[in-house]
Each structure stands twice: as structure tokens, then as C-alpha cells.
Amino acid sequence: MKYFIGIDIGGMSIKCGLVNQSGQILKWDSIVTIPQQDYTLTVKDICDLINKVVGDFGITLDDVSAVGMGIPGTVDAKRGVITYCNNINFRNTPIVEEMKKHLSLPVFIGNDANLAALGEVKFGSAKGEADVVFVTLGTGVGTGIIVDGKMIIGRNGAGAEGGHIVIKKGGLQCSCGQKGCWEAYASATALQKMAAKELEKHPESLIADLAKKEGKVSGKAVFDAAKMGDRLAKRLVKRYTENVSSGLVSLVNIFRPSCIIIGGGISNAGDGFFKPIQDYVSKNSYGRETCPRVEVRSAALKNDAGILGGVALAMDSLGL
Numbered sequence: 004m005k006y007f008i009g010i011d012i013g014g015m016s017i018k019c020g021l022v023n024q025s026g027q028i029l030k031w032d033s034i035v036t037i038p039q040q041d042y043t044l045t046v047k048d049i050c051d052l053i054n055k056v057v058g059d060f061g062i063t064l065d066d067v068s069a070v071g072m073g074i075p076g077t078v079d080a081k082r083g084v085i086t087y088c089n090n091i092n093f094r095n096t097p098i099v100e101e102m103k104k105h106l107s108l109p110v111f112i113g114n115d116a117n118l119a120a121l122g123e124v125k126f127g128s129a130k131g132e133a134d135v136v137f138v139t140l141g142t143g144v145g146t147g148i149i150v151d152g153k154m155i156i157g158r159n160g161a162g163a164e165g166g167h168i169v170i171k172k173g174g175l176q177c178s179c180g181q182k183g184c185w186e187a188y189a190s191a192t193a194l195q196k197m198a199a200k201e202l203e204k205h206p207e208s209l210i211a212d213l214a215k216k217e218g219k220v221s222g223k224a225v226f227d228a229a230k231m232g233d234r235l236a237k238r239l240v241k242r243y244t245e246n247v248s249s250g251l252v253s254l255v256n257i258f259r260p261s262c263i264i265i266g267g268g269i270s271n272a273g274d275g276f277f278k279p280i281q282d283y284v285s286k287n288s289y290g291r292e293t294c295p296r297v298e299v300r301s302a303a304l305k306n307d308a309g310i311l312g313g314v315a316l317a318m319d320s321l322g323l
């Protein structure tokens with residue numbers, strides 16, 4: 004039996020999973036991320052965590068084939084360097100070289116959204132498919148693009164940033180410094196901002212009630228209220244799903260995947276979210292009369308996407 008280690012580096016925690024070739028997580032554990040800590044100490048902590056997880060399962064590192072790591076930033080996978088990471092103190096960090104000081108295993112790294120795409124292809128909603136666009140809607144909009152079975156990463160790994168295609172010239176301010184990026188309209192944060200702004204004008208709406216109960220306006224509250232028939236919520240859902248869809252249509256027209264996989268908290272909203280998006284994409288994609296419909300599906304790996312994406316990368320890199 005071959006085992007793999009998947010590492011999911013996040014702004015809050017670093018998760019480590021021991022996984023078999025079928026994508027089952029056999030053991031996992033996590034540590035708290037210390038964002039400002041020197042990277043050599045973070046690497047040491049990650050290696051200690053790997054040793055703990057492997058030991059807890061009752062095997063040794065000799066039983067492990069490789070380590071795959073997902074990072075929320077720009078990754079130069081060929082050189083094994085994290086070029087830039089927004090939330091953690093990684094700047095041109097030679098993380099693979101540092102890992103190898105502690106571990107005698109192959110270590111592979113990639114951007115987390117790209118690896119989530121790979122994970123969905125290997126173990127999830129797009130199993131076995133060769134042309135896939137993966138989108139995660141959270142604080143920002145992350146994308147991972149698989150063409151002909153290969154992950155597109157661009158020069159120095161800085162490509163495949165679909166969240167920053169401009170959908171409105173001179174539009175809303177984006178976190179990247181540009182204006183009018185898709186992310187500024189389609190992220191969960193964008194939906195929350197949109198809802199908060201409308202609530203000031205409509206304090207009588209059902210979303211206002213839900214927001215009061217929850218202490219904040221959440222994307223979930225907007226979808227819940229729409230399901231209950233609230234007019235403002237329905238309007239917001241319509242506008243938001245159109246925002247999401249218009250970016251998806253652009254990606255479909257460039258990459259023509261067989262499916263689009265959507266992850267992130269919003270993807271739990273069910274039919275009220277997926278149906279309008281499927282309709283819009285089907286109606287507006289180039290070649291809609293002649294090409295098979297591009298299916299819009301929910302991501303399957305959810306919270307395990309980071310770990311299993313890392314493992315998918317490790318397996319792919321070893322030709323498995």
C-alpha cells in the first residue's frame with residue numbers, strides 16, 4: 004500500500020492528512036498558523052506534524068511515497084519556492100529545500116485553488132474528466148484550470164487567476180489593486196457587501212431579521228431568505244448569480260471545459276444557487292447550439308480539498 008501526505012496551509016491553521024491511493028484520509032491533525040513566524044520554524048512545525056500523524060497511524064515515513072502541499076499564494080513549483088503569500092510571512096521562500104532538511108521524501112507544492120481543481124479531478128466531482136474549471140467563492144475568488152488533464156499555472160506559477168479577469172471597466176475596487184475584477188462581484192464577501200448596502204434601505208426585509216439574529220449579514224442568510232420568498236433577497240440572489248455566471252461564461256469561452264466545479268461556503272446554497280447559474284451559462288456560452296452543455300456542479304471535497312489536492316499533486320507528479 005502506498006501512502007501520501009497532504010498539507011493544507013491556511014491563514015488560520017495548517018492541516019496534515021495521511022491518505023491512501025484512493026483518496027481516503029486515514030489520519031489527520033492540525034496546528035495553528037503563526038503568520039509572522041520565520042519560515043524555517045514553520046517548516047520545522049510542519050515536519051513535526053507529519054511525523055506525528057504518521058506515528059499516530061502506526062507506520063513510518065518509509066511507508067510514505069511523497070508529500071503534496073497547497074499554499075494560498077503564488078507558487079513557483081519548478082523551483083520549489085513560494086513567491087508570495089498574502090496572509091503568511093512567505094516571500095520568495097525556498098520551502099521545498101527547507102523541508103528536505105528534515106524529511107527525505109519528495110515534496111511538491113502548488114497554489115491551493117489549482118490543487119483543489121486537481122483534487123476534484125482525481126477524487127471528487129470531476130473524477131476522470133480532462134477539461135475542468137474549478138472556482139472557489141470565499142473571501143476572494145480562486146480558480147484552478149485543468150486542460151487536457153494538465154493544470155495550467157502560467158509563467159512562474161502566477162497564472163490561472165480567473166478571479167481577476169475584469170468584468171467591469173472602472174468598476175468596484177478589488178483586493179489586488181485593480182478595479183472591476185470578477186472577485187469584487189462574485190466572492191462571498193461581495194455578496195455580503197451588496198446585501199449590507201441594501202439592508203440600510205430595506206430594514207423591513209427578512210434578511211434584516213436573519214442578520215440581526217446572526218449578528219452579521221451572511222451569504223447563507225441571503226439565500227435562506229430568498230428561499231422563504233423575501234423580495235429583496237430574491238433580487239440580491241439574481242444579481243449575485245448573474246455576477247458569478249458572467250465570469251464563468253468568459254472562462255467557458257476560453258477553456259471549454261466539460262464541467263465547472265464550484266466550491267466555497269456559497270456552494271452549499273443548493274438549487275437556488277446552481278440552477279440560475281446553470282441556466283445562464285447554458286444560454287450564454289459560445290457555441291451553445293452545437294457544443295454539449297457545460298455542467299455546473301458543486302465541489303465534493305469541501306473541507307478536505309486542501310489535503311486531497313496536495314495528495315493529487317503528489318500522485319500526479321509521481322505519474323500515479
Ligand SMILES: [Zn+2]
Pocket residue numbers: 166167177178179180181184186
Ligand atoms: Zn483583482
